[in-house]
Amino acid sequence: MLFPILGQSQVKSKLWYDGNARVMYNRDALEGTLKETDTVSTRSNGGGFTILDLGFHFTPVDDIEIASEIRLKNDFGGMWGNKSVVELRRLSAKGVVNNKIAFSVGDIYLKQTKFTLYNYEQELSEYEPSVFRFYRDFVNYENYYQSNYWRLQGVQTNFSYNMYNFIEQLDFDGFAARVRGQEWMGKPELLMIGGSAVIKSSNNLNLGSHYVNTFEILSSSNSLVTYYNPVLNTQLSYSGTLKDKPYKVLLEGGFSKRGWDGDSLAPEIKGNFMEASIHSKSKKGEINLGFRYVDTDFRSTGAQTRRINYNNSTTTYPYYSNNYTQRKVSLIDMMSDPNIYNQNLSTSLMNYNPMYSSISPYGNATPNRIGLTADIDNFNLTDYLSAKVQTQYFSEIIGQGTTNKRSFNKSTLHSLLSLDKLLSLKNSFDIEGSINIETVKRGGDDFEKINLNSILYSGSISYELIKNLKIIAGAKMFYAEGNEFIAERDIYDQINDFEDINYDSKETILIAGIQHHFTEDIYFTMQYNQFNVLDKTNTYDEFSLGRLIFMFNMNL
Amino acid sequence: MKNLKFLLLTLPFFFTSCEKDKIEGPNLNDMYGELTIIESLNVIGDSADFSVGDNMYFTASFSKQVDWKIKIEGLNSGSVKIISGKSNAINQLNSTWDGGSTHLPFFISEDCDIQLTFEMYDDTIYRQLNIQGEKEYNNENTVLITDFENGFNPNFTGFFNAGCTKALTNGGAGQGVKFLQQFGTCDWDWLIGYVDYYSTYWYDQNELVNNPSQVYFNIMINGDSTISQASNVPNSLFKLEFYEDENGDGYYDANTEDRYDYEFDVDWNGWRMVSFCYNDVDKLVLATSGGNAVRNPSKISNVRTLLLANPASGFAKADVDFLIWSFGSPILN
Numbered sequence: 001m002l003f004p005i006l007g008q009s010q011v012k013s014k015l016w017y018d019g020n021a022r023v024m025y026n027r028d029a030l031e032g033t034l035k036e037t038d039t040v041s042t043r044s045n046g047g048g049f050t051i052l053d054l055g056f057h058f059t060p061v062d063d064i065e066i067a068s069e070i071r072l073k074n075d076f077g078g079m080w081g082n083k084s085v086v087e088l089r090r091l092s093a094k095g096v097v098n099n100k101i102a103f104s105v106g107d108i109y110l111k112q113t114k115f116t117l118y119n120y121e122q123e124l125s126e127y128e129p130s131v132f133r134f135y136r137d138f139v140n141y142e143n144y145y146q147s148n149y150w151r152l153q154g155v156q157t158n159f160s161y162n163m164y165n166f167i168e169q170l171d172f173d174g175f176a177a178r179v180r181g182q183e184w185m186g187k188p189e190l191l192m193i194g195g196s197a198v199i200k201s202s203n204n205l206n207l208g209s210h211y212v213n214t215f216e217i218l219s220s221s222n223s224l225v226t227y228y229n230p231v232l233n234t235q236l237s238y239s240g241t242l243k244d245k246p247y248k249v250l251l252e253g254g255f256s257k258r259g260w261d262g263d264s265l266a267p268e269i270k271g272n273f274m275e276a277s278i279h280s281k282s283k284k285g286e287i288n289l290g291f292r293y294v295d296t297d298f299r300s301t302g303a304q305t306r307r308i309n310y311n312n313s314t315t316t317y318p319y320y321s322n323n324y325t326q327r328k329v330s331l332i333d334m335m336s337d338p339n340i341y342n343q344n345l346s347t348s349l350m351n352y353n354p355m356y357s358s359i360s361p362y363g364n365a366t367p368n369r370i371g372l373t374a375d376i377d378n379f380n381l382t383d384y385l386s387a388k389v390q391t392q393y394f395s396e397i398i399g400q401g402t403t404n405k406r407s408f409n410k411s412t413l414h415s416l417l418s419l420d421k422l423l424s425l426k427n428s429f430d431i432e433g434s435i436n437i438e439t440v441k442r443g444g445d446d447f448e449k450i451n452l453n454s455i456l457y458s459g460s461i462s463y464e465l466i467k468n469l470k471i472i473a474g475a476k477m478f479y480a481e482g483n484e485f486i487a488e489r490d491i492y493d494q495i496n497d498f499e500d501i502n503y504d505s506k507e508t509i510l511i512a513g514i515q516h517h518f519t520e521d522i523y524f525t526m527q528y529n530q531f532n533v534l535d536k537t538n539t540y541d542e543f544s545l546g547r548l549i550f551m552f553n554m555n556l
Numbered sequence: 557m558k559n560l561k562f563l564l565l566t567l568p569f570f571f572t573s574c575e576k577d578k579i580e581g582p583n584l585n586d587m588y589g590e591l592t593i594i595e596s597l598n599v600i601g602d603s604a605d606f607s608v609g610d611n612m613y614f615t616a617s618f619s620k621q622v623d624w625k626i627k628i629e630g631l632n633s634g635s636v637k638i639i640s641g642k643s644n645a646i647n648q649l650n651s652t653w654d655g656g657s658t659h660l661p662f663f664i665s666e667d668c669d670i671q672l673t674f675e676m677y678d679d680t681i682y683r684q685l686n687i688q689g690e691k692e693y694n695n696e697n698t699v700l701i702t703d704f705e706n707g708f709n710p711n712f713t714g715f716f717n718a719g720c721t722k723a724l725t726n727g728g729a730g731q732g733v734k735f736l737q738q739f740g741t742c743d744w745d746w747l748i749g750y751v752d753y754y755s756t757y758w759y760d761q762n763e764l765v766n767n768p769s770q771v772y773f774n775i776m777i778n779g780d781s782t783i784s785q786a787s788n789v790p791n792s793l794f795k796l797e798f799y800e801d802e803n804g805d806g807y808y809d810a811n812t813e814d815r816y817d818y819e820f821d822v823d824w825n826g827w828r829m830v831s832f833c834y835n836d837v838d839k840l841v842l843a844t845s846g847g848n849a850v851r852n853p854s855k856i857s858n859v860r861t862l863l864l865a866n867p868a869s870g871f872a873k874a875d876v877d878f879l880i881w882s883f884g885s886p887i888l889n
Contacts, residue, residue: 296580368580398578398579398580399579399580400579400580400581401579401580401581401582401583401584401587402579402583402584402585403579445585445589447584447585447588447589447590448584448585448588448589485584487580487581494581495580495581495582496581496582497581497582497587498581498582498584498587500588
């Protein structure tokens, strides 16, 4: 279903404000052997800015709200207006027609199902200790990532009918968005339209149908070729109780079609998917079991677009070493650099790095997967120890380059130990730890074997020194070892080559500092970070960096 | 509701059985697998008589798709035929040989060595074959001007500057036994010499197809790749002039009829077949008046071959043999 963020706001007085303010300064300096051997790069560099995103909400009449957000940005180091920017960050309007039909136009945030339109989290962000959250909040905010919504421009509407028989309620949503505008001598305009219809019955059975079509407009360019990608998703859910324990069963399936009209070389591919899951909740925690099948040829622009774009250049030391090597995106950039992230929907499968995520680089919509998932959330072992566990086992449906198929395993564990509760301390004292293990294997002859193991250890300590002022420290250790075959795809997403890559990598992130919360959303933090990326295959030089960072964040 | 639960539980097993056997992308075995010869090279149709239309082919099979090359070399003629492909099997479809040559001279009735080699691999397979009868290139799809086997037709007139040589020679021909030697040094003129091959005296008197895109001129040229000391370019320049008798009066009139020229450097050593489509002869020497500026192969009354060289550069050489027209494709297609 569509849940525009705008719809969550309430109509208040004629004019009201919200927004975000952020001050950030960081100074990065080369460390380790690189500091001695790299005579080309600067020893250190730094930068900072003050940002004020001021949101104006104007309600000319009760049923209409116009919202805009103006960004005032001042980079440190400028003066007399130099390096100062004023830009429009958001402009939208929403309203209700006759208290029945809601609509939003302009910048809208859209989400549908996990197979039609969904903005999946970046890799290795699950179960991340909370001391790293400020980086994640910064990255997500700068890229307009709000939950799993995609920010698009267009129009959206929704309305409901309440009934008083077997069918209790009918919900309808629809939207039209312009994903890519007109390009001079370029590609045609890319539009996305979609809609949902959900029937809620009186016996807790819900039936929903969701449709999204991403397509190009032939008349908007001189091109004779236009892309199309309709996706249909039908969901059936049932909620009930078993021995006083509530559960929910969800069964969904659908299909997609993707092709290019006017291009005789382009294949039209059709794919389908199916997912079944059961969710139950108890006092001890929540359990979720699932099965998923996604066809090799399933394509969904809205659900398979990735957040991280590995083709983007990193902000911190994009080039390093005396060979002026381009630094590839690594864990430190995934954690802290908003510029490697993508804000636009992609009509083709984006690249990914199997070292960081192989099992589901395109979320649940990852094509060519069949397997099982199980996770336990909010598992309260005692009042001072809680845990979250997730395990996944998947296999390919069709082998890539061979009849042997990859098998994928992923296990994740996160635990939170509240020492203040255990030791009856007055001030909060939390220790968090998580582990994320992923393996990819493929058998067969020596030339086709795959054995890639990656593991991420994360941990943090947070001790409240005085009220709301915490000393924090955190660490992430990432190891990847083995080999993988990277598929290279042509313009139609068809695999036309493989590159055999060996991995032997170790990445370390250490942070320590203080953090003071005025409220949940108003805080500042000052830290020293140390990053190290070591490629033991010697393809890339070791990269070591120290960073002093200050951030003040305030959500108005 | 029990039925629904049953349905939910059984669906995963249904989808598990939906596994497919095909693969996505190129075969890794072809890219990274080891090359194993499953079936060694065999010659099918050995001792073929190519003169009566026989042909032969080769068979072999490998563990992966690989770039392969079969080289057939005549032990007496020195002619070479190359057959190549990329596949995991050599068979009739990709290796049929009709006795033609890739490198001149032509094969004769002789024994040949065969080498099968693979790109990126050291494996080599050796075989031998025998040719009972050599391929006959002159057939219903060709018009032979001359192959000099019956001598030099005295009606083919020409001119060679003093001190330059035009001589019919036995042995070492591109085709058959005889060929026309042309060489010399002329320090006062670009022209070494020329020969006019009048259509009236061509060996075959079949009319050429009047479609210039279907008519190919072929000539064997034996060069020595001498480089000019003066201009540092190949010393020998070869020129062909095609005279069209448009009004059919048996006489070419430079004032009213078309002539098409084609020239090239002889920058190679040994025999080579030069073939080109008459449609590609793009240098039209316009008549002062008249001339239809349309290529009319059926109206060609004379083919003149000229050997030219920079007077300052010294020695030039371009022996010729087997001047022949072919229809539809070059003679060594």
